[in-house]
Amino acid sequence: MKKIKIFSILFITLFLFSCDDFLTRDPMDTISDTPQFWNNEENLRTYTVGLYDQYFEGWRTSWSRTDWYSETNIADWNDDNAQRGATFFTKITPATDTTNWRFVNLRRENILIDRVSKADGLTEEQKNHWLGVGRLLRALDYHKLVSKYGDVPWYDAPVESNDMETLYKERTPRTTVMDNVAADLEFANNNIRVSDGVKGLTINRDVALAYTSKVMLFEGTWQKYRENNNAKATEYLTIAKNAAAKIMDGGKYSLTPEFKDLTTSISLAGNPEIILYREYVEGILMHSLMSFQNTEAQGNSPSRSLIDSYLSSNGLPIYQDENDEYSGDKWFYDEIADRDPRLHAIIDTEGLRLDGVHTVWAGSGYFTTRFVNEDLIDLPGGKSSTNITDCPVMKYNEVLMNYIEAAAELSALGSYTLTQSDFDKTINTLRSRPSTNMPHVTLSGSNLSVNGIVINDPKRDTDVNPILWEIRRERRNELSYEGIRFNDIRRWGKLEYSDMLLNQDLNKGAWLDKPRYVEWYNNTYSPEVPLTVEDLSNVRLDREGDEGYIKPIQVESNVRIYSEKDYLYPVPTDQITLYKSKGVTLSQNPGWD
Numbered sequence: 001m002k003k004i005k006i007f008s009i010l011f012i013t014l015f016l017f018s019c020d021d022f023l024t025r026d027p028m029d030t031i032s033d034t035p036q037f038w039n040n041e042e043n044l045r046t047y048t049v050g051l052y053d054q055y056f057e058g059w060r061t062s063w064s065r066t067d068w069y070s071e072t073n074i075a076d077w078n079d080d081n082a083q084r085g086a087t088f089f090t091k092i093t094p095a096t097d098t099t100n101w102r103f104v105n106l107r108r109e110n111i112l113i114d115r116v117s118k119a120d121g122l123t124e125e126q127k128n129h130w131l132g133v134g135r136l137l138r139a140l141d142y143h144k145l146v147s148k149y150g151d152v153p154w155y156d157a158p159v160e161s162n163d164m165e166t167l168y169k170e171r172t173p174r175t176t177v178m179d180n181v182a183a184d185l186e187f188a189n190n191n192i193r194v195s196d197g198v199k200g201l202t203i204n205r206d207v208a209l210a211y212t213s214k215v216m217l218f219e220g221t222w223q224k225y226r227e228n229n230n231a232k233a234t235e236y237l238t239i240a241k242n243a244a245a246k247i248m249d250g251g252k253y254s255l256t257p258e259f260k261d262l263t264t265s266i267s268l269a270g271n272p273e274i275i276l277y278r279e280y281v282e283g284i285l286m287h288s289l290m291s292f293q294n295t296e297a298q299g300n301s302p303s304r305s306l307i308d309s310y311l312s313s314n315g316l317p318i319y320q321d322e323n324d325e326y327s328g329d330k331w332f333y334d335e336i337a338d339r340d341p342r343l344h345a346i347i348d349t350e351g352l353r354l355d356g357v358h359t360v361w362a363g364s365g366y367f368t369t370r371f372v373n374e375d376l377i378d379l380p381g382g383k384s385s386t387n388i389t390d391c392p393v394m395k396y397n398e399v400l401m402n403y404i405e406a407a408a409e410l411s412a413l414g415s416y417t418l419t420q421s422d423f424d425k426t427i428n429t430l431r432s433r434p435s436t437n438m439p440h441v442t443l444s445g446s447n448l449s450v451n452g453i454v455i456n457d458p459k460r461d462t463d464v465n466p467i468l469w470e471i472r473r474e475r476r477n478e479l480s481y482e483g484i485r486f487n488d489i490r491r492w493g494k495l496e497y498s499d500m501l502l503n504q505d506l507n508k509g510a511w512l513d514k515p516r517y518v519e520w521y522n523n524t525y526s527p528e529v530p531l532t533v534e535d536l537s538n539v540r541l542d543r544e545g546d547e548g549y550i551k552p553i554q555v556e557s558n559v560r561i562y563s564e565k566d567y568l569y570p571v572p573t574d575q576i577t578l579y580k581s582k583g584v585t586l587s588q589n590p591g592w593d
Contacts, residue, residue, distance in 0.1 A: 039121030044130045045197065047112060048137065054105050055140045058278030058391030059287040066289055067483030068391075069371065070300040077560075078485040079497040079506045080306045080476075082364040084299035084552045086500065086560040093570040093592050100148055101572050103155070109138040110158045132191035135184035136208050142181050143215045147222075147487065148569040150174050150589060168582040175232055178219050182239060185212045189243065200274050206252070209243045210275050210394045213402040216240035218491050221409060225493035226567065234415045237406045241416070244403035247275075248425060253396040257434040260345040262397075264290075264373040268390040276394040286386045289371050295383050297355070301362035302347060304549065305497075305505035307335075308459070309476055310343040315439035315450035317457035329511050332365075341436050342477050346370045352510055355538040357521065357531060363552045364509025365539075370481050398484075400426040401475045408468050418443060418467070427474050441470065461494070490567055500559035507559055509550035512539060565591025 037043050059066045067074040076087040112134040116127055138156075145152045151171035159166050188208040196204050220237035223229040247253065254272045256262060261271075268277040280286055308318060316323040318339075327334035332352050336343065346368055353360065353367035361367070373389055376382035404426035410416035420443045431438035441448040441455070447466045448455050460469045472492070476485065489497050500507040514533045522530045533546060541548030553559050570592035579586035 033115070035119065035121070038115040038119045041122070041126060041130075044112070044116065044133075045202075047108075048130075048133050048203070051105060051108060051137055053278075055137065055144075056276060056278060056393045058393055059280070059289045059387075061285060061287055062385045063288050065292075066287075068289060069293065069368070069481045070298075071292070072483075074483055074486045075481075076300060076486075077498055078489055079503055080303060080480065080485050081300040082303040082507055082509050082550075082552050083560075084363040086553060086558060087300075088560050089562060089566045090570065093588070094572050096574045097569075097572040100569055101145075101575060103145075103153075105141050106138060106155055107158055109134050109141060110155060113138065113156075114158055128191040129193050129196070132188040132208070133203050136188035136192065136203065136211065139181045139184040139188065139215065140211060142177055142184075143218070146174055146177055146181075147218060147490075149571065150568050151587075152177060154180060156180065164582055168579050168584045170584060171587060174227075175223075175229070178232075178236070181215065181219075182236065185215065185239070185243075188212075189246075200269065200271075200277050201279060203276075206247055206250070207276050207394065209247050210399050212243035213240045213247075213399055213406070214394075216243065217402045217406050218487060220406065221491040224409065224413070225491065230413055234410065234413050237410050237413070238415070241403055241406035241410060244399045244406065247396070247399050248403060253399075255397065255429065255433045259342055259433060259435045260370075262392050262395060263371050264389055266373070266376075266389055268392060271392075273396045274392055274394075275396060275399070278391040278393055280388045280390055282381070282386065282388050286381075286388055287391075288385045288387055290373060290376065290387045290389060291383055291385065293369060293372050294377050295360065297360055298353075298362040298367060299552075301364040301509070302366040302368055303364060303506050304508035304510075305503060306476075306480065307343070307347075307366060307510075308505065309473055310340045311438070311473075311477075313338045313340065313438065315441070316453065316455065317459065319458050320456055321458075322453050330513065331516070332510060335510070340438055340477060342480075345435070346480055352512070352517070354512075354517075354536060356535040362509075363550075365512060365550050366510055368481065397430060397478055400430060401471075401478060405468075405471050405475065408471050412465060412468065423448070427471070430474065430478055443467075464492075493567075495562045495566060498560065499562045500553065501556070501561055507551060507553050508542060509552065511549050512536075512541065512547070514539075514546040563591065565589070 057066070059068060065071040070076055070081055073087065076083065077089065113131060116122070116130045116134065119127060122130070142152070142154075151174050153169050154172040154177050155166075161167070185208065189205065189212060192203060192205045192208045194205045196202055216236045217240040220233045220235075220240055223236060224233035253275065256271050256273045262273065265271070267279075268274050269279075271277075310318075312318055312323055312325040314323065314325045316325070318326040325338045327337060329335040336347075336349055348367040348369050352365040353362040354365060355361045355363075371389070373382065376389070380386055381388050404422060407416055407418060407422050411418045423441055423443055428440040430436065431440055439450045441450055444454055448470050455466065455470055457469060460466065464472070472488070475488065486498070489495055496502045498506070514536050518531050518533055518536070521527075540551055540554050542551040568589040571586060571588050576586045576588065
């Protein structure tokens with residue numbers, strides 16, 4: 001049964017962030033800015049919880065789309081989904097962008113930090129805890145800004161509206177900002193309480209450490225691949241690795257036996273893999289993610305690129321010469337046989353879902369079910385905006401993947417020596433999950449092997465060393481559709497993976513032999529009106545005739561392509577104009593007008 005204690009937390013969150021107009025208000029409109037307020041821990045808790053859904057938004061609410069799965073830019077601008085209608089990168093600089101170029105929450109965090117630092121009614125432990133929470137939230141806010149815009153103005157104190165000199169200033173260099181973020185994270189990791197509030201629903205030290213591993217992994221790899229700054233890359237990746245190691249060494253978390261339970265459970269309370277989650281309660285706070293996958297045709301659905309990334313159950317890439325287990329992709333049931341069970345956890349294994357056959361079809365033929373709880377699909381909570389499955393915001397499996405990637409990157413930089421133990425406590429631990437049960441990898445010099453065979457994926461990007469390639473594969477398969485892939489390929493300098501011309505497997509789905517499929521369907525289901533090949537005319541292939549790979553977008557001019565400027569978001573033009581009116585030059589990102 002879900003804890004009723006979350007009701008007050010969710011009510012506060014909804015109250016504070018119920019509409020865009022309210023989000024633009026100064027927080028002094030909602031609190032009494034007096035010493036008495038800031039000396040009360042419950043007031044501090046209420047204030048900080050009001051910021052949670054800015055950083056730990058979960059699956060959002062009602063019919064709002066989430067970055068998990070599809071239909072938002074972050075969810076779609078990658079190589080996981082083939083699309084009937086391509087989602088394009090931003091083409092022109094927007095006049096305004098209050099969603100991304102946004103500093104209102106930084107003011108709230110700086111107010112918290114400023115007022116708590118001056119509070120005289122708190123013990124030193126209480127003060128440091130809440131300062132740590134404030135600095136963690138500020139670090140997360142700056143990480144979001146820097147990841148999108150690069151250099152951004154740094155503010156470490158509340159700025160009054162009449163302080164023009166401070167309010168309007170040039171962008172601070174990215175590394176300076178991220179050095180400050182690293183300092184904020186270090187303070188948070190040293191001072192936030194080990195336990196505070198409801199486990200899994202409130203910020204504690206493990207939450208801070210987990211996000212430190214995430215933020216610093218992003219920035220460390222960005223510095224390596226985008227800025228060619230190996231010194232900073234080493235510094236940040238070391239922070240990421242050490243933060244993840246502290247959680248791993250703490251021994252408080254383990255993997256839940258069933259992989260799919262992470263994204264389909266009505267309650268995640270007490271789940272041993274969960275570090276932070278968002279709780280959904282019937283009649284109070286609900287979402288629609290499961291309904292999107294249960295009731296809607298999937299114009300965006302798993303790409304050939306994603307499906308091919310899953311290994312055979314012998315642990316080998318499907319196209320590796322030594323792999324005698326893979327039966328090819330010319331028939332769906334052959335293709336999914338003897339594969340990594342995590343593939344079966346994200347798609348409907350009963351068959352292809354085709355336009356002209358199924359009401360709820362998939363543009364690529366592969367229909368994803370990552371978030372569908374089979375026990376709820378026929379209930380109101382499975383077909384409406386009243387979904388109540390909990391969202392795993394931060395999980396132990398991501399921490400394990402953060403650790404092994406940071407360790408491997410440091411090894412490539414000559415700052416760490418990988419050992420078999422690193423893989424045993426990360427990838428091999430993940431593969432030992434009872435529902436996954438995949439062969440373990442062995443470190444073999446500059447490669448990984450499985451069951452005595454060196455892994456040699458013929459589809460490996462040759463710019464990526466074999467060990468990192470397999471780590472990135474494991475990350476993709478373990479964390480699929482969690483809103484992570486787009487930022488991963490950005491920080492690796494691999495945005496070309498999301499280009500539908502450069503990556504042909506992105507605009508490609510299942511192999512379909514239409515006559516064979518029609519014969520199979522009619523024999524299997526004996527419909528009153530037999531299916532015909534003509535019924536499949538809306539399923540377009542990559543070649544002439546009735547056999548080929550499903551190709552959702554046929555016209556080359558309609559596919560998504562990327563350019564170098566797409567690695568960073570454009571600064572909105574109204575901000576450049578506004579700053580100019582104050583006598584300050586706010587520079588634009590490269591490639592944007």
